Amino acid sequence: MGADIQGNSYYKTSSEVIKFDDKGVEMFRFSNKLIGDLSYVDVTQPLRPLLFYKDMQKLVITDNTLSQQNYNIISFDELGMYQITCVAGSKMDNGFWVYDQELFQIVKLDKQLQQEISTGNLKQILEIESFEPIKMIEMNGFLYVQCKNIGILVFDIYGTYYKTIPLPDIDVWNISNNILFYTENGSAFGYHLTTIEISKILDFENQTPIWLDKDKIWFCENDKVITKKY
Numbered sequence: 001m002g003a004d005i006q007g008n009s010y011y012k013t014s015s016e017v018i019k020f021d022d023k024g025v026e027m028f029r030f031s032n033k034l035i036g037d038l039s040y041v042d043v044t045q046p047l048r049p050l051l052f053y054k055d056m057q058k059l060v061i062t063d064n065t066l067s068q069q070n071y072n073i074i075s076f077d078e079l080g081m082y083q084i085t086c087v088a089g090s091k092m093d094n095g096f097w098v099y100d101q102e103l104f105q106i107v108k109l110d111k112q113l114q115q116e117i118s119t120g121n122l123k124q125i126l127e128i129e130s131f132e133p134i135k136m137i138e139m140n141g142f143l144y145v146q147c148k149n150i151g152i153l154v155f156d157i158y159g160t161y162y163k164t165i166p167l168p169d170i171d172v173w174n175i176s177n178n179i180l181f182y183t184e185n186g187s188a189f190g191y192h193l194t195t196i197e198i199s200k201i202l203d204f205e206n207q208t209p210i211w212l213d214k215d216k217i218w219f220c221e222n223d224k225v226i227t228k229k230y
Contacts, residue, residue, distance in 0.1 A: 001210040001218060001225070004046035009211070009218065011225065017041050017051060019066055024225075030066035035073060042089045044137060050096060052087045059087060059096075079113060088136035088143065092157060097143060099133045106136075106145070106159060117159040126153075126161065139175045146173065152180070167191065176214040183209045188217055188230075201230050 003009045007022035015038060016031035030051065039054035048069070051060040059074040076084045076098070083101035090096050095110040104124075108117035122131050132148045142162065143155040152165040152173075165180065167173075173182035180191040181201070188201040188209070204219070211218040216229045 001220075002041060002043045003211055003213055003218070004043045004049075006046050008043075008046060009225075010041055010043050010049070012038060012041050014038060017049075017066065028066040030060075030062055030068070032060065032073075035060070040087065040135075042087060042137075044139070045089045045091065048089060048094065050087055050089050054085065057082065057084055074113065079109075081107075086133045086136050086145075088138050090138050090157075097136055097138060099136065099145075104131055106133075106143070106155065108159060119155065119159040119161070122161075135173075137175055140178065144175060144180075146170075165191065165193075172209050172212060174212055179214065181212045181214065183212065183217075188212055202228075 001011060009020045011018045011020070015033050016029055017038065018029040019027045021027055035058050036053050036056040038051060040052040042050040047064045049062050049066065051062060057076040061069045063069050076082070081098065081100055084098045085101045086099040088097040090108065093110050095108055095116065097106060097108050099106050104121045106119045106122065107115055110116050119125070133145050134148060135146045137144045141157050143157070145153045145155065147153055149168050150164065151168045154162040154165065156162055167182060170182040170184045173180060178193050180193060182189055182191065186205065187203045190199050190201055207219045207221060209217055210220050216227050218225055218227050
């Protein structure tokens with residue numbers, strides 16, 4: 001589940017993604033069961049959603065109608081990258097970021113699939129025993145990388161480590177208007193990236209949050225998706 005800056009929302013199953021408008025009306029869908037289960041959808045760029053199939057190490061780049069842009073599906077194996085575990089779209093030349101678990105590094109690929117940036121071995125650079133990214137988002141000239149038991153690591157657009165936001169146990173999160181919105185222990189919060197202030201937005205009970213943005217939060221209830229405004 002996710003939402004883009006235009007107010008469209010996306011629902012992901014194991015084999016397809018469906019796009020809805022801001023009124024909840026279905027617009028488009030994409031499915032390709034031949035390349036396995038769909039692991040993650042990045043919709044930070046509504047004109048260029050990314051569909052990542054982790055088990056098969058493949059990436060599909062679509063357009064705003066969820067139509068496949070590339071004639072061939074991108075295979076990381078063919079690029080000599082065999083353990084990609086996270087992907088994120090980039091506004092820089094329509095490339096994208098990937099995390100290579102084999103080399104413990106984040107790599108930026110351009111739209112010709114050429115390597116532009118590499119962080120190097122982050123376990124060595126950061127002097128940590130474990131580095132396991134769960135999710136990455138590029139926003140406002142920074143790359144935000146959520147890691148288990150660490151928090152959200154921030155890199156600049158050249159792959160240089162900048163700082164760590166100490167939020168190791170958050171669940172759903174998103175960045176909008178220079179605020180990191182996140183859920184933790186039954187509540188939604190806003191972390192201001194400039195002032196480092198944290199404010200509680202709302203509490204929720206017996207509900208499963210699946211996405212949140214600057215003014216509303218999405219829940220899954222009885223196989224239905226509902227939204228609440230802050």
